[in-house]
Amino acid sequence: MVGSPVLLIAIPLLAAFMIPLLGMIWKELVRIIPGLVLAFMMISSASMLMYVTNNGTIIQTLAGWEAPWGINLVFSPLTAFLATLMTFMGFIVWLYSYRFKRNVDFEPAKKYFIFLMMLVAGAVGIVITGDIFNQFVFIEITGISAYALTAFYTGRNSAEASFKYLLMGALSSSALLIAIAIIYSQLGTLNMADIASKIHLMPAGYKVTALIFFMMGIGIEAEIFPLNGWAPDAYTEAPGPIGAAFAGIVVKAGVYAMVRMVFTLFDVSGAMDILLTIGLITLIVAETAAIRQEKLKRMLAYSSIGQMGLVFVAFGIGTLEGVYAALFLMLNHAIIKPLLFLSGSQLVFNSKEKLIKEVNGLGKYMPFTAVLFALGSFAIVGLPPFAGFWSKLSVLTAAANEGMLLIIALILIVSVIEIVYYFRVVNRIYFFDKAEDLIPQKPRVNAVIAMSVLGAIILIIGFNPDVVSTVLHNASADLMDTPQYIKNVLSAGQSLTN
Amino acid sequence: MENQMFEILRYGIYGGSISLILIGLYAALTKRSLIKIVIGLSIVDGGIHLLLIAIGYVKNGTAPIFSPGFENAVDRMVDPVPQALVLTAIVIGFAVTAVALSLVIRLYRHHHTLEIDEIKNLKW
Numbered sequence: 001m002v003g004s005p006v007l008l009i010a011i012p013l014l015a016a017f018m019i020p021l022l023g024m025i026w027k028e029l030v031r032i033i034p035g036l037v038l039a040f041m042m043i044s045s046a047s048m049l050m051y052v053t054n055n056g057t058i059i060q061t062l063a064g065w066e067a068p069w070g071i072n073l074v075f076s077p078l079t080a081f082l083a084t085l086m087t088f089m090g091f092i093v094w095l096y097s098y099r100f101k102r103n104v105d106f107e108p109a110k111k112y113f114i115f116l117m118m119l120v121a122g123a124v125g126i127v128i129t130g131d132i133f134n135q136f137v138f139i140e141i142t143g144i145s146a147y148a149l150t151a152f153y154t155g156r157n158s159a160e161a162s163f164k165y166l167l168m169g170a171l172s173s174s175a176l177l178i179a180i181a182i183i184y185s186q187l188g189t190l191n192m193a194d195i196a197s198k199i200h201l202m203p204a205g206y207k208v209t210a211l212i213f214f215m216m217g218i219g220i221e222a223e224i225f226p227l228n229g230w231a232p233d234a235y236t237e238a239p240g241p242i243g244a245a246f247a248g249i250v251v252k253a254g255v256y257a258m259v260r261m262v263f264t265l266f267d268v269s270g271a272m273d274i275l276l277t278i279g280l281i282t283l284i285v286a287e288t289a290a291i292r293q294e295k296l297k298r299m300l301a302y303s304s305i306g307q308m309g310l311v312f313v314a315f316g317i318g319t320l321e322g323v324y325a326a327l328f329l330m331l332n333h334a335i336i337k338p339l340l341f342l343s344g345s346q347l348v349f350n351s352k353e354k355l356i357k358e359v360n361g362l363g364k365y366m367p368f369t370a371v372l373f374a375l376g377s378f379a380i381v382g383l384p385p386f387a388g389f390w391s392k393l394s395v396l397t398a399a400a401n402e403g404m405l406l407i408i409a410l411i412l413i414v415s416v417i418e419i420v421y422y423f424r425v426v427n428r429i430y431f432f433d434k435a436e437d438l439i440p441q442k443p444r445v446n447a448v449i450a451m452s453v454l455g456a457i458i459l460i461i462g463f464n465p466d467v468v469s470t471v472l473h474n475a476s477a478d479l480m481d482t483p484q485y486i487k488n489v490l491s492a493g494q495s496l497t498n
Numbered sequence: 499m500e501n502q503m504f505e506i507l508r509y510g511i512y513g514g515s516i517s518l519i520l521i522g523l524y525a526a527l528t529k530r531s532l533i534k535i536v537i538g539l540s541i542v543d544g545g546i547h548l549l550l551i552a553i554g555y556v557k558n559g560t561a562p563i564f565s566p567g568f569e570n571a572v573d574r575m576v577d578p579v580p581q582a583l584v585l586t587a588i589v590i591g592f593a594v595t596a597v598a599l600s601l602v603i604r605l606y607r608h609h610h611t612l613e614i615d616e617i618k619n620l621k622w
Contacts, residue, residue, distance in 0.1 A: 140594070173590075178546060
């Protein structure tokens with residue numbers, strides 16, 4: 001085991017604020033240090049994932065205050081899996097954006113990497129914390145760095161997209177704070193495990209109100225239907241790798257917060273049906289919107305929202321199989337969608353409007369990027385030898401075992417829509433003629449490595465889905481077992497204190 | 499009698515904080531000027547902070563510190579947790595407002611207006 005859970009938050013935050021100073025010593029440190037930090041986080045998180053798989057949950061108490069009073073970090077199979085996934089994606093995004101543009105020099109790069117590290121630290125914090133107010137703070141850290149990164153390019157309409165995101169984010173974080181106030185006024189505790197063990201004492205009216213405010217507060221990061229108005233604009237206007245970071249890191253943290261709340265914190269009986277309904281609405285609205293888009297990144301953004309809808313449908317099935325399918329979908333989406341964003345932003349790199357029709361015929365001129373984009377498209381719609389197939393299959397099996405035939409029908413219909421709009425793009429890449437004035441962009445070596453790692457993972461999971469099944473099984477069992485979670489946290493006083 | 503007065507006061511504060519939240523929401527959602535929207539967000543934050551503080555208050559409350567003369571004042575000590583939460587939330591609200599205002603400056607430089615209706619490069 002390398003490192004400890006608290007280092008996953010402390011080191012990136014420390015490094016983020018040290019970067020301006022280090023940049024004074026040697027400018028290249030601004031680009032190198034984030035890579036080292038993210039690599040450390042990835043290795044540390046993966047090694048702790050292995051430790052957790054063999055030895056059970058790590059609970060870390062901070063500042064010596066034990067569970068119900070102080071803040072604790074919970075590194076269970078589920079949170080370890082998500083933290084590893086996020087830090088890995090953070091590293092990939094760093095690798096891709098190491099010198100991502102010639103005209104991005106020292107000053108913007110400094111800000112970019114500061115906010116990238118804060119984004120990863122905040123998202124990892126959301127996942128591993130065991131305290132709802134602490135989670136609120138991490139949601140805000142993630143949110144503020146996400147607003148800043150959305151507004152990164154001064155030339156585009158990015159400030160507008162960012163302001164829109166900020167407006168929704170600020171209102172929903174107010175809702176989150178109200179939910180925390182309601183819970184604290186009723187139960188007098190902020191610790192998640194303590195809340196879960198006392199939630200039956202809370203009157204039903206307060207419970208439902210708190211749940212609704214919570215969903216409003218977290219739904220914005222999880223891109224559920226009425227709260228996802230920011231997503232298409234933010235994904236379009238933000239730099240390409242940041243779109244990948246949103247899809248691979250921020251959204252996953254939001255989904256985790258949402259399901260932890262529904263599965264562990266609240267015992268409201270209809271909550272699963274709410275998740276299922278929200279998921280279906282999100283899925284259908286987003287996929288029908290995606291097919292009408294003319295900009296490539298906007299289409300990918302709507303597709304990302306739709307995939308999150310599918311994840312919530314899978315969670316809403318409510319069985320162990322459903323949770324397994326949902327986590328599998330999250331894993332695949334976290335790898336495939338960033339690949340699409342990274343390769344897609346290479347494809348439209350030199351075009352003005354970033355329209356889908358501007359990728360015409362690039363297959364001959366940018367063979368490697370085009371192949372990876374096609375691979376990502378095939379994987380995300382769920383063609384058999386690729387990763388997406390197995391997750392979609394497991395969602396359908398889980399729904400079939402519960403006899404939810406209508407849902408299966410809807411998922412299959414929506415998959416057809418998905419196939420239409422992704423294949424439309426792939427078709428344009430390979431079978432149309434290139435516009436005369438468009439210059440193909442040659443990807444840099446680091447970008448090629450980043451994208452091919454993601455492509456390789458898609459193929460590995462696709463041909464051998466068993467490599468991830470143990471981790472996913474442990475994680476889904478962990479999410480379903482609330483009594484064990486409470487016991488782990490509240491009796492952890494002795495174990496790992498520092 | 500005194501207790502009743504305290505309860506009335508307490509519900510008055512709850513009502514006041516909820517109306518602050520609603521006023522802020524109204525401002526943030528209906529005003530067309532970017533600056534007024536940011537002010538609305540700050541008012542919402544203020545209302546929530548007041549609500550949190552009101553939750554933790556007790557009658558004739560003192561600071562939750564065992565100081566000379568207050569050894570037996572456990573019943574009267576106000577809950578320190580909501581105050582810690584509010585301190586944190588104020589800092590976060592400050593950061594969000596700062597980011598929002600810097601975005602407003604950027605939008606103003608780009609469009610030379612603060613009216614949200616005239617900034618329509620993206621769909622709202």
